[in-house]
Amino acid sequence: MLIKSALLNILKRMQLYHPLQTRFILCKQFVIKRIYQIRYKKYAGEGLQCNVCLKSYSQFVASYPSKENAAAIEKNEVIAGYGENAICPNCLSTNRERLVIAALQTLYTYDNFTILHCSPEKYVYQLLSNKATVVTADLIPGFYQHIDKNIQLQDLTQLDFEDAYFDMVIANHILEHIPRDDVAIAELYRVLKKNGIAILQVPYSETITATLEAPFIEDTQQQSALFGQKDHVRIYQLQQYIQKLVQHQFTVKVMRYESLISFHKFGIQKGECFLEIRK
Numbered sequence: 001m002l003i004k005s006a007l008l009n010i011l012k013r014m015q016l017y018h019p020l021q022t023r024f025i026l027c028k029q030f031v032i033k034r035i036y037q038i039r040y041k042k043y044a045g046e047g048l049q050c051n052v053c054l055k056s057y058s059q060f061v062a063s064y065p066s067k068e069n070a071a072a073i074e075k076n077e078v079i080a081g082y083g084e085n086a087i088c089p090n091c092l093s094t095n096r097e098r099l100v101i102a103a104l105q106t107l108y109t110y111d112n113f114t115i116l117h118c119s120p121e122k123y124v125y126q127l128l129s130n131k132a133t134v135v136t137a138d139l140i141p142g143f144y145q146h147i148d149k150n151i152q153l154q155d156l157t158q159l160d161f162e163d164a165y166f167d168m169v170i171a172n173h174i175l176e177h178i179p180r181d182d183v184a185i186a187e188l189y190r191v192l193k194k195n196g197i198a199i200l201q202v203p204y205s206e207t208i209t210a211t212l213e214a215p216f217i218e219d220t221q222q223q224s225a226l227f228g229q230k231d232h233v234r235i236y237q238l239q240q241y242i243q244k245l246v247q248h249q250f251t252v253k254v255m256r257y258e259s260l261i262s263f264h265k266f267g268i269q270k271g272e273c274f275l276e277i278r279k
Contacts, residue, residue: 021143022142022145029092033092036061036089040057040060040090043058044056045057047059048060048085049265050098050267051093051105051266052091052093052123053091053093055088055089055090055091057088057089060084060086061086062083062084062087063081063086063094064082065080065082068221069228069230072227072228072235076208076212076235077205077206078203078205078228079203079204079205079271079272080228081096082269083095083270086267088267091123095267095272096172096201096269097172099263099274100124100172101127102260102266104124104127104128106263107276108168108197110128110167113133114135114168115128115134115135115166116135116159116166116168117134118154118156118170118172119137119138119144120144120148121147124170124172128170137151137153137156138151138153138154139153139156156188157178157183157184157187158183159187159190159191164192164194164196165193166191166196167197168197168198168199169192169196169198170199171199172199173203174200174202175202175236176203176232176233176234176236177231178233179216180215181215181244182248185244186248193279194279195279196278197278198250198277198278199277200275201275202236203228203232203236205235205236205237205238206239208235211234211235212227212234212237213227213234213235214226215233215234216233242254242275249279250277250278250279252275253275253276253277254273254276255273255274256273
């Protein structure tokens with residue numbers, strides 16, 4: 001472990017860690033994509049259609065939490081992007097991406113917008129950048145330079161942008177990572193223009209009675225056991241999450257899974273609602 005830690009520190013000092021890790025991840029994704037394309041060729045046809053690559057299959061690839069994460073996800077019935085039809089076998093788009101893309105294509109007009117896209121997802125970024133000016137940002141931008149080489153180093157709890165700068169802000173499945181999520185929500189509200197749009201989906205449960213959190217926990221094993229991922233610090237109770245957004249002066253409209261019938265063909269997660277959030 002000491003040798004591994006020392007090697008990682010050396011690579012980081014030489015600014016090689018993130019490029020090498022990104023190269024490894026992209027190579028791994030290339031192999032996985034090729035395997036899925038071959039295995040799922042027999043499922044090509046009617047049923048589901050990816051709204052990224054437009055390929056159709058009778059089923060997509062299922063994705064379930066790893067052993068260390070499964071207990072918290074299953075016990076608390078967390079809507080977190082797992083389940084059947086989670087991943088497109090042709091382009092590897094996820095149900096989380098496809099939900100946001102479906103919303104962008106049907107619920108909003110964003111031509112000529114200035115958009116803040118935090119921890120940018122590849123396919124969401126590509127869609128937005130065709131019509132809008134997109135500023136990407138992350139606390140560790142090196143992980144995302146293969147998506148946008150101009151990504152900025154930004155702390156979501158202390159953004160370096162003036163008030164009312166953006167027409168839209170997107171932080172998809174991010175707030176559950178941030179200890180001071182109330183500060184981050186306030187910052188997103190501050191940099192958003194009046195009537196601006198916020199896409200702030202999070203993992204959530206409707207069966208727990210209150211949000212489960214340990215904001216300053218730093219034990220990855222405990223985080224997996226408690227929250228279903230090694231870098232999460234909470235599981236939101238849906239109504240409490242909505243209340244928190246409203247307390248920060250956002251308006252929120254809940255679009256239930258049952259009302260998103262036109263989205264179902266894209267293989268969004270069963271049971272997940274979409275939150276229409278505006279300033």
